Amino acid sequence: MFRSSSKLLEQANDLVKQGNFAKAEERYSDAAAKLTREGDSTNAQLAMAYAAFLALARAGGDPAIYGRAAQSLQTLGGATLKIGLRDVSASSLSNEVAILGEDLAAVMMPSQSVIEQTNRAQRLREVGLRYQSVIRTNVILTKEMFQKETGTGASRAFTLFALSEEMMGESTVFTDPKKAGEHYQQASLFWEQAGVKQASADARSRAQQYQKSAKCWFCGREVTGQGVSFFQLPSELTLSLTKTESAAVLPSFDNGTNQIFSCRGCNSTMNTLSDSWAQKRAQEVYTKLEAEIEVLRKQIQNMRR
Numbered sequence: 001m002f003r004s005s006s007k008l009l010e011q012a013n014d015l016v017k018q019g020n021f022a023k024a025e026e027r028y029s030d031a032a033a034k035l036t037r038e039g040d041s042t043n044a045q046l047a048m049a050y051a052a053f054l055a056l057a058r059a060g061g062d063p064a065i066y067g068r069a070a071q072s073l074q075t076l077g078g079a080t081l082k083i084g085l086r087d088v089s090a091s092s093l094s095n096e097v098a099i100l101g102e103d104l105a106a107v108m109m110p111s112q113s114v115i116e117q118t119n120r121a122q123r124l125r126e127v128g129l130r131y132q133s134v135i136r137t138n139v140i141l142t143k144e145m146f147q148k149e150t151g152t153g154a155s156r157a158f159t160l161f162a163l164s165e166e167m168m169g170e171s172t173v174f175t176d177p178k179k180a181g182e183h184y185q186q187a188s189l190f191w192e193q194a195g196v197k198q199a200s201a202d203a204r205s206r207a208q209q210y211q212k213s214a215k216c217w218f219c220g221r222e223v224t225g226q227g228v229s230f231f232q233l234p235s236e237l238t239l240s241l242t243k244t245e246s247a248a249v250l251p252s253f254d255n256g257t258n259q260i261f262s263c264r265g266c267n268s269t270m271n272t273l274s275d276s277w278a279q280k281r282a283q284e285v286y287t288k289l290e291a292e293i294e295v296l297r298k299q300i301q302n303m304r305r
Ligand SMILES: [Zn+2]
Pocket: 216, 217, 218, 219, 220, 221, 262, 263, 264, 265, 266, 267
C-alpha cells in the first residue's frame, strides 16, 4: 500500500498521542526512509530523531539507546520539537537524553570492591551535578512522556548525591565506621532534599548504627560500628552482672534488651566454635541412629528366617 510521507508523519503523531510509542516509532522510521528517497533530508532527520527518541520507551536498562537518541537529536540543532503537550528545542532534549543515559550507566556500575564502590560514588556525584547544572528545576521531559513521572532535574540530582554518599559509606565502613556514619548522615540530608522521606529515615538510622560504640563483653575491646565491628547477642544478664558496669564509659550490653555486645573477633570465634560443636553433635546423633537402625535391620532379617 502506498503511503505518502506526510500521511505517515500524521499517523505517527496520532499514535504518539494515543501512547502507542512502538507503532509510532515504526511510522517515523518509515517516513524517514521515504523522505530520504524524496530528497527531503531536513524532514528525514526530524522523523529519524523522533523515531530515536521514541525508542526510549523500550530502552529498559540499555544506555546505548539513550546515546543514539541523544546523537540523533543533536543533529537537529535548534529545531523545535513537540513532546507531548510541550514544545522543546532539540538540543536541550538531546542534553537531557544524554544525561539520562549517563545516569543509567552510573547506576549499573559494579560495586563489589572498595575501588568499584569509590568509582561508582564519584560517577553518581558527577551525573548528579550534570542534572543540577543542565536540567535544573525543570521537569525531566523524557520521564514525563514515557513513565508519567514529574520529577525535576534538581530532585534527581539530590537522589544521585544521596546514593553517592551511601556508596562512600559502604566503601569506608570496614576501615572507618565513624566516617561511614558521616556519609550516611549526609545521604539522609540529600534524601530529604530529594523528597524521599523513608530513604532519609533509613540513612539516618544507618548512620546512628555505624557511629555507635561499645565495649566487647568478652575481651573488653572498645569498638565502633554496630553490625560491622560488633554485634548484639542474647544473654541471661542478672542484676549483679549489669551492676558491675556502672562506671564504664562504653556499655558492654544494651540496657533495653539486656543483650550483650560482642566484637567481630569474639563473635566469629564463637560462631566457628558453635558450628563445629553443632557438627560434632549431629555426627554423634547420626552414628547412634545408624547403629540402632542396624540392630533393627538384623532383627527383621531374623524374623523372616
Ligand atoms: Zn571481643
